[in-house]
Each structure stands twice: as C-alpha cells, then as structure tokens.
Amino acid sequence: MSVPRARATVARMLGYVPGEQPTPGERVIKLNTNENPYPPSPSVLESIRRLEGDALRRYPSPMADAFREVAARVHNVSPDQILAGNGSDDVLQIALRSYCGPGDVLASPNPTYSLYPVLAELADVRFITVPWEDHWTLPVAALLAAKPQAIFFANPNAPSGTIVPPADVATLASRTDALVLVDEAYVDFADTNCLGLISQYENVLVTRTFSKGYGLAGLRFGYAIGHPSVIASMAKVKDSYNCDAIAIAAACAALDDQSYARDCWDRVRVERTRLTRELGRRGFDVITSHANFVLATVPSSVDARDLYQALKARGILIRFFDKPELQDQLRITVGSPEENTALLASLAELVPSPAEA
C-alpha cells in the first residue's frame, strides 16, 4: 500500500483555476469574477429565514419540483423542460456526460468559457475549438466540420461580452443532430436570448444561472431549459439530490421577483455604458458588451499584465487571462457606480492619457 495514483487523465491535468477570491474581511473592489454588484432580492433572505429544521432533516425533491414550477411559469414552458443543478457548472457537466462519451467530440468557438475544456478532459472527451469568424460571428461551418456530439458556447460570450443572434444559432441547430448548448449565464444583461428556439429545435439546450443576474453566486444554482427528452436523459446522469432544500427555496424566491432583478440589470447596463465610454476616452478599445463585464484592449503604451498588477496593489481586482490571444486585454466586471468610479480614478493615475501618450 502507498499513496494511490490518480488516473492518468487526472494526474496530468491542472484543473480549472477559479478567479481570485479575497480572504474574508479583506477590503477589495472586486471586478474580476462577474458577480452582480447588488445583493439578491430581499425575498430570497426571507425565504431562507422562514425555513424550519424539519425541511432540512428530510431529503430535498430530487428534481427540485417547486423550482421547476416557478421556472415553467416565468419562461412559459412546461416543468418537464427544466433541469436544476448545483450551479450551471453542474448543469454543464451533466449535459456533457449525457451526450459525450470517451473519444466523442465537444466543439466550441475559441475563446469562450474556459471551463468547457476542463469538463471535456475529465470525461475523456476530445475538445475541438474553432476560431470565431470576424466580428465574433458564430463559425457554423467550422463547428459542424468537427463532427461533434455536442457544441457548447457562452452567449453572451465570455470573455468578449459579444452576442450571437438567435437566427445564427437556429442555422447551426438546423444543420446538426448534435446537442447545441447555449450557455446564457450572462443573458440577463442582453437584449435577446435563445429561449424561443427550444420549441422549434429539439437539440437546443439553454442554460441559465443565478450567479450573475440574480446576485447569488454564493448559492450555486443554475438550470437548463430544453426538450423534455433531453431533460429526461440528463436526469439519469445528475446526482440524485443535486440541489439542496435551501437553495431550491432561495432560487424560487429570486426567480419570482422579476421586477427586482430587472431593476438591477438596468442599473448594470447604465454603468456598462459609462464604463465603456470612459475607458474609450482613456485610449482603451472596448468591445460592445451584452454582459455585465467589458473586454478592453489596453492602449499600445500599456502592458496589460502590469496594469492588472498595479490595480491589484491598489486593492482593485480585475481579470487578466494569461493566454496568447488575450495578452493585451483585460476583462473588467461592471461594478456599482462607486466601484466603477474608483477604478476609473485609478486608471487616470496609472494610464497616460491619449494626449500625453
């Protein structure tokens, strides 16, 4: 007997690296992992505080039935079109393991959410990426040429913040039998979404999360909306009780309070416009964002990694991706008005103004 060896796939992998999280009590302006600057609806805390011990003593509903009812009503679908998960990461993993076995192909445009290759590697699935076409257009033909069992992409995309129109997703879905998973983690901050496609295209699966739009990253709750037979297959793959009783109650309350959520989204969009404009004035090239963050190319006189470090030294966390194609870019979460003002003030000191440069 000795330390057992993890299987080769696991031994060689690095795993997904989550964004930096400050230690409890540390005071930072946190604009690096796309949390909502606003807390969840007050009704969420009320729903949690109302829970009795007996609700925790028993196993929760395996399919989160109460949540399915609320989601079906809000999205105008039927409850059997909803699958809830422990964060949308759980939902993504369930979808992958339902449709791709060892040696199968998961295809994605590149860059997109950096978790997908990690999930594929863990499942011994081949991950094939194809570059986005010009202006972040969905590379339909190249994705199909990979002959995938599943296609995943974030829409709005991360880290670009760009959005693919539903008509392009429809074109892709109509030309394949593969599962087309549209990861709508950021869709609450956009003008369009792909929910309307699921009644027409049985292979389209839309995923949502409470981590961004509902101010509940700490809750770990996400869900998929799709064809009942896709949902039924995924139900066989998920853990029996993958959502806890508290999270189910909180998610119901959050989704039910659409007016609170919409007010938060509107505020974020107003600040996104300001942040985009002010960064542009400082010489950054900012892609028009449909999410709660912006991807900004730094001015040519600036090193993106150095700027990230300098902001971090001042207690402001943003995201620098150490990847060749993203070396001159920074992803900045849209914070509260005060947080964004503090960021812009620091940038005014750290980045020479375009006139001076």
Next chain:
Amino acid sequence: MSVPRARATVARMLGYVPGEQPTPGERVIKLNTNENPYPPSPSVLESIRRLEGDALRRYPSPMADAFREVAARVHNVSPDQILAGNGSDDVLQIALRSYCGPGDVLASPNPTYSLYPVLAELADVRFITVPWEDHWTLPVAALLAAKPQAIFFANPNAPSGTIVPPADVATLASRTDALVLVDEAYVDFADTNCLGLISQYENVLVTRTFSKGYGLAGLRFGYAIGHPSVIASMAKVKDSYNCDAIAIAAACAALDDQSYARDCWDRVRVERTRLTRELGRRGFDVITSHANFVLATVPSSVDARDLYQALKARGILIRFFDKPELQDQLRITVGSPEENTALLASLAELVPSPAEA
C-alpha cells in the same frame, strides 16, 4: 436536426432510483430513507438566519475553507486532509472519477450502497461485486482478485447495518495500492470507525455525511478525509465551487455542536435496541445493526412486499428492495419513539404473532 441521442451508456441505463418521498403536506411516518428523526442543532438555523445578502452575492470558497478548519479540529487532522462536497454522493463521484477511468475496475462487496454501480456505469467503469463472506465479513481476497483501481463499501453497511472492524479494513488496505473508500455515512450510530487508519494507510479514504447523523439530508453536504495527495487529486476533479455559502455555514455549525449530535445518536441507539427486540418478538429475524436502520427478515408466513404495501396503505413508508437476494427482507429506519410505536402497533395487526402462526 431532431431530438439528439444521449450517448449509448446513458440511453440504456435506468439511473439511480431514490427512495420514495411523500409529496409536500402529505402526512406519513417516513421510515424508508434513513433520515434522522431529530432536526438539526438549533445553531444550524441560527447560522443560516445570520447570513447577509452580500455573502450570497459572491462566489463561495472553492474548497470550503471554513468547513475544512472545523472538520480538521473535530477530527484531529489537518485542513488539507478534508474535501467537502455537495452531499456525500458528490464526494463519491469525485473519488471514482479521480481514480477510475473508462475500462478500469471498481470493486465492492455485495450487497452494499446501490449508488456505486450507477456511478461506475456513468463513468464507463467496470463494476465487479463479490459476495460478503459469512457473518458479513469483508471478502478481502475476492476483492483483491478483481484487480480494482478502487474499492468502495459502506461501513456500517447498507442495507445490512453490519460493520466491518477497522482491523479488517487495515488488512485490505495493506495489500493493495487501490483506493479503499470507506463510506461512513452511518458511522455516527456505531461504536467504531476507520478514521484512525488514514494516518497509517495512504490509500484509505473515509467519507462522511450530514444527511444521517446531523439531521441535514436536505442540506446536501458530505466530506472526505484522507491523505493530502488524494484530496489534492480530488480537488482537480470536483466542480470549482461545489459547496454553496449557506451549506458551508450550516455544516460548520452542525459539526461544531457535537454534544447536540451525540445526544441524538444516543436516542436513536436506544430506539434501535427496542425496535430490534420488538421485531424479534413478532418473529422477524433482525441483524444486529450499527446504523440508524435495521434489516429484518420477515417471518416465513409473511410476504415482505405485501407487508411493505400494507404499511404504505396505512401511511407508514419502509423500504422494500426488489432484488432477488433481498426478497424476504425489509429495511426500516429507526424513527422517533412515537413513530416506532406506531409501526409496531401496525405490525401487531398485520403480522400473525409467532404463537398463532
């Protein structure tokens, strides 16, 4: 485009069938899924009610650091020997996927927890079972002969309630490099446990849950205790944020209140003794249990499935396993004194007394 086909493994499987759960509001005596009859410590509800919206707005600690600290203190190990999960089902799946790839072997004695073959099937892992030796003795040689990458068993075992002495587990661990996972979901109700083995045997991993001993089946929180390098491998496989902020706070509070928990365990053990004695008086053959349930062979005049159905019609749920080797047995969760009294009263009416039979 059409309904996409789930991969063959998923298409042909049935999935794990959770125990029956009554619909909300239904009044039943629920002795079928081994929940604790007592609610969690009051400090658990206090910890939940103290949470502020901002704690939910941000991502939780990826490794549940606060919980690791409490668990390290309570179990006298170091924090890097603890991995927390979304229920011990999540922990079991993470362990399996860390040590067994497609075509590898997971071995278990039979019968044991019925989730293991489902997890193996989903991971394209071969599941090899070997019968328990007489008197539920661990079949060490037969397990090793399967040449497994991992060996899983519940201890105390489900559905038998029997326990393997730590010395036998040590013998097994000393003779293999495979991961030896001791699923201690029910250990809080037993006299011994295998925690003492982990400092000596680097391939022993012990898993625990809050679902049984801590009255928190609704919370979905479990954890593994093992060698730091085993825990580090598992950390690469788990979802980035697999435990939510509320569950982490609640689990810390529950584990910290050992005196409340021990009082519940003692009460369950007193009732287990009574249930065993009274079932024996009615002609049932009850295996001595170290868990919070008993496995009882029905008297020869009784059909186990009929009795299960008759009790269900009276609003009392117990567990009948539709498996050849368990056709004449019933698994009964130890309930509160009142619940057990109601069960025994119904049995007095439904089962002819041994004198009459």
